[in-house]
Amino acid sequence: MSIVKQALRAGRHALPKADPNFGAPIDxxxxxxxxxxxxxxxxxxxxxxxxxxxYVDDGELRCIIGPxxxxxxxxxxxxxxxxxxxxxxxxxxxxxxxxxxxxxQIARGGIGRKFQKPTIFEALTVYExxxxxxxxxxxxxxxxxxxxxxxxxxxxxxxxxxxxxxxQRHQDAGALSHGQKQWLxxxxxxxxxxxxxxxxxxxxxxxxxEVEHTAQLLTSLAGKHxxxxxEHDMAFVRSIARTVTVLHQGSVLAExxxxxxxxxxxxxxxxxxxx
Amino acid sequence: MLTQRLLTSDRxxxxxxxxxxxxxxxxxxxxxxxxxxxxxxVSNFTVALLGKFLCFALLALAxxxxxxxxxxxxxxxxAFFALGGYAMGMYLxxxxxxxxxxxxxxxxxxxxxxxxxxxxxxxxxxDMFWFAALMILLIPGLLALVFGWLAFRSRVTxxxxxxxxxxxxxxxxxxxxxNEMGFGGNNGLNxxxxxxxxxxxxxxxxxxLFVASGIALILGYLSCRYxxxxxxGRVLVSIRDAESRTRFSGYKVESYKLWVFVYSxxxxxxxxxxxxxxxxxxxxxEFSPLNSIEVVVWVATGGRGTLYGAIVGAFSVNYAxxxxxxxxxxTWLFVLGSLFVLVTLLLPKGLVGLxxxxxxxxxxxxxxxxxxxxxxxxxxxxGGAA
Numbered sequence: 292m293s294i295v296k297q298a299l300r301a302g303r304h305a306l307p308k309a310d311p312n313f314g315a316p317i318d319x320x321x322x323x324x325x326x327x328x329x330x331x332x333x334x335x336x337x338x339x340x341x342x343x344x345x346y347v348d349d350g351e352l353r354c355i356i357g358p359x360x361x362x363x364x365x366x367x368x369x370x371x372x373x374x375x376x377x378x379x380x381x382x383x384x385x386x387x388x389x390x391x392x393x394x395x396q397i398a399r400g401g402i403g404r405k406f407q408k409p410t411i412f413e414a415l416t417v418y419e420x421x422x423x424x425x426x427x428x429x430x431x432x433x434x435x436x437x438x439x440x441x442x443x444x445x446x447x448x449x450x451x452x453x454x455x456x457x458x459q460r461h462q463d464a465g466a467l468s469h470g471q472k473q474w475l476x477x478x479x480x481x482x483x484x485x486x487x488x489x490x491x492x493x494x495x496x497x498x499x500x501e502v503e504h505t506a507q508l509l510t511s512l513a514g515k516h517x518x519x520x521x522e523h524d525m526a527f528v529r530s531i532a533r534t535v536t537v538l539h540q541g542s543v544l545a546e547x548x549x550x551x552x553x554x555x556x557x558x559x560x561x562x563x564x565x566x
Numbered sequence: 567m568l569t570q571r572l573l574t575s576d577r578x579x580x581x582x583x584x585x586x587x588x589x590x591x592x593x594x595x596x597x598x599x600x601x602x603x604x605x606x607x608v609s610n611f612t613v614a615l616l617g618k619f620l621c622f623a624l625l626a627l628a629x630x631x632x633x634x635x636x637x638x639x640x641x642x643x644x645a646f647f648a649l650g651g652y653a654m655g656m657y658l659x660x661x662x663x664x665x666x667x668x669x670x671x672x673x674x675x676x677x678x679x680x681x682x683x684x685x686x687x688x689x690x691x692x693d694m695f696w697f698a699a700l701m702i703l704l705i706p707g708l709l710a711l712v713f714g715w716l717a718f719r720s721r722v723t724x725x726x727x728x729x730x731x732x733x734x735x736x737x738x739x740x741x742x743x744x745n746e747m748g749f750g751g752n753n754g755l756n757x758x759x760x761x762x763x764x765x766x767x768x769x770x771x772x773x774x775l776f777v778a779s780g781i782a783l784i785l786g787y788l789s790c791r792y793x794x795x796x797x798x799g800r801v802l803v804s805i806r807d808a809e810s811r812t813r814f815s816g817y818k819v820e821s822y823k824l825w826v827f828v829y830s831x832x833x834x835x836x837x838x839x840x841x842x843x844x845x846x847x848x849x850x851x852e853f854s855p856l857n858s859i860e861v862v863v864w865v866a867t868g869g870r871g872t873l874y875g876a877i878v879g880a881f882s883v884n885y886a887x888x889x890x891x892x893x894x895x896x897t898w899l900f901v902l903g904s905l906f907v908l909v910t911l912l913l914p915k916g917l918v919g920l921x922x923x924x925x926x927x928x929x930x931x932x933x934x935x936x937x938x939x940x941x942x943x944x945x946x947x948x949g950g951a952a
Contacts, residue, residue, distance in 0.1 A: 371814060373810070393813075393818075394810075394813040394814055395813050395814075395816050395817055395818045395819070398813070398814050398815060398816035399816040403814075404814050406811070410808050410811040411808075411811075412800075412803065412804040412807050412808060412811070413807060414803055414806075414807055415800055415803060415804065419800050422797065422800065423797075423800055423801065423804055423812075423815060424815050426816075429815075429816045429817050429818070430818075430821070431798065431821050431822055431825045434796065434797040434798040434801055435793065435796050435797070435798040436796070437797070438797065439797070479815070483815065483816065
């Protein structure tokens with residue numbers, strides 16, 4: 292897989308030594324790249340996650356649905372290190388315990404995240420946003436003294452094409468339309484060259500055409516990356532999903548293909564039945 | 567190539583630096599060669615005043631670097647300024663030697679008064695300029711490192727951080743007021759005689775200090791430009807605007823904040839060290855929390871996040887202060903307070919923002935031949951990307 296080779300090549304000269312896992316290939320010999328086991332999180336007595344178990348295979352495209360408050364965003368917070376769970380374990384590949392790492396280490400290690408609300412750096416240009424996200428040495432001294440190398444700059448150009456923002460490259464990111472901001476954020480994820488992408492409601496507020504475009508992009512990313520999509524838009528989920536996981540009250544209610552899930556009486560009761 | 571990166575697309579900065587460079591040459595010449603009666607004569611008072619303003623401008627620059635770019639609001643930067651000033655003051659005190667009132671070869675006057683037998687350990691070494699110069703950077707830098715490490719590691723941000731920096735400078739003020747601390751207590755350090763062997767009160771020495779302050783300001787400005795035009799500068803802006811998103815992009819936010827905070831504290835310390843020989847005194851009043859707040863007002867008035875705006879702000883507010891305190895001293899605090907309110911409400915981008923706005927408006931009224939969008943594109947172009 293060229294992307295892995297590329298990541299390794301980048302890793303050798305660009306990635307900080309302090310992250311023990313960086314550059315080391317992620318061990319996925321047993322299939323899954325992400326193991327979320329027995330996770331419970333409570334906020335002031337409210338159980339946001341309750342014994343959640345989730346396994347995501349390498350290269351898989353997984354959709355996660357569930358009513359509001361089902362714990363989708365909390366689950367992402369746990370995987371990316373923002374929230375520490377009360378119980379359970381999260382492993383990246385066979386050997387990397389994500390609960391021991393901080394946010395920036397997890398990001399450097401190969402897990403990228405796109406937020407529900409597009410969070411890009413509005414005061415910077417489109418190009419600078421991508422530059423920031425680039426998988427390069429992200430330590431203070433290196434960012435102060437070194438510019439990106441040619442290969443990294445080429446990669447930015449490539450991604451500018453992929454996300455269709457080549458003409459807006461020197462525009463302030465704050466001036467982009469909502470859909471373009473979503474795209475830019477996906478572009479930033481790509482620059483990070485992650486093994487796993489966590490994507491929170493990518494099509495919220497997009498026009499029909501933009502939704503279609505996004506579906507294509509996410510589908511094309513699967514295989515090279517594992518993609519986990521949290522989404523409310525059922526039509527969108529149906530258009531991209533192979534496996535769907537339904538969350539309800541902090542744990543997995545059902546898992547399977549879209550049709551299986553839709554016909555599951557438990558799911559109909561708590562979620563699909565409402566509409 | 568480096569000068570291109572630092573100065574192109576920074577027209578405001580180039581103008582400000584240009585004015586400073588001209589003043590550095592002209593002011594000492596006009597002061598030292600012209601007779602008093604000449605209309606172009608620059609008085610000793612003016613040289614000292616401008617020299618002071620240059621130090622304030624450097625302090626403002628230090629605050630703008632962390633506040634305008636990294637979003638760290640420090641209301642205690644006066645503490646680093648004062649510590650730098652004290653370190654310089656200690657060197658100047660040790661230079662007095664036997665010329666003190668009590669003529670003791672080693673002990674300072676206030677130590678003789680307190681019946682101290684020997685020089686405290688922390689006064690050792692300050693008779694050597696290189697050592698004092700090192701301490702000017704090291705002591706404030708170390709304090710910033712420890713303080714910043716504790717604060718940023720615990721993710722103390724925004725107004726909470728501002729409050730603890732106020733507490734820091736207030737605590738230092740109380741400590742330095744104590745006579746037993748051995749820094750002259752209430753009176754501080756004063757009555758300096760020589761610096762590097764030169765009589766401190768002569769015209770030539772004053773001119774030299776003025777030029778040194780100007781050079782320090784220019785170097786400080788260029789170093790800040792180097793930081794904000796590097797990739798690190800972009801990381802700082804992203805921390806300012808979306809801290810947690812920056813973390814998820816793989817940056818260790820605490821390290822960046824700590825680094826820039828320490829650097830800024832050292833700049834403030836250099837400003838303080840150059841300020842003290844020009845005003846001839848350093849006392850605990852310099853640690854006053856109000857001083858640090860004033861610095862933030864300078865930066866806000868000039869225009870936050872532009873660097874040269876900080877210099878413009880430091881000069882204009884301090885000029886106004888000089889004017890008001892000679893004209894009617896009681897009114898100054900009211901003027902300062904209303905200035906802060908008015909700037910926040912009416913000029914969020916400060917004087918520099920107002921100026922740019924007027925210029926843009928003028929350009930829109932009579933559009934130049936070339937397309938303005940092209941102009942914008944060249945300004946935005948990141949270094950080396952094209």
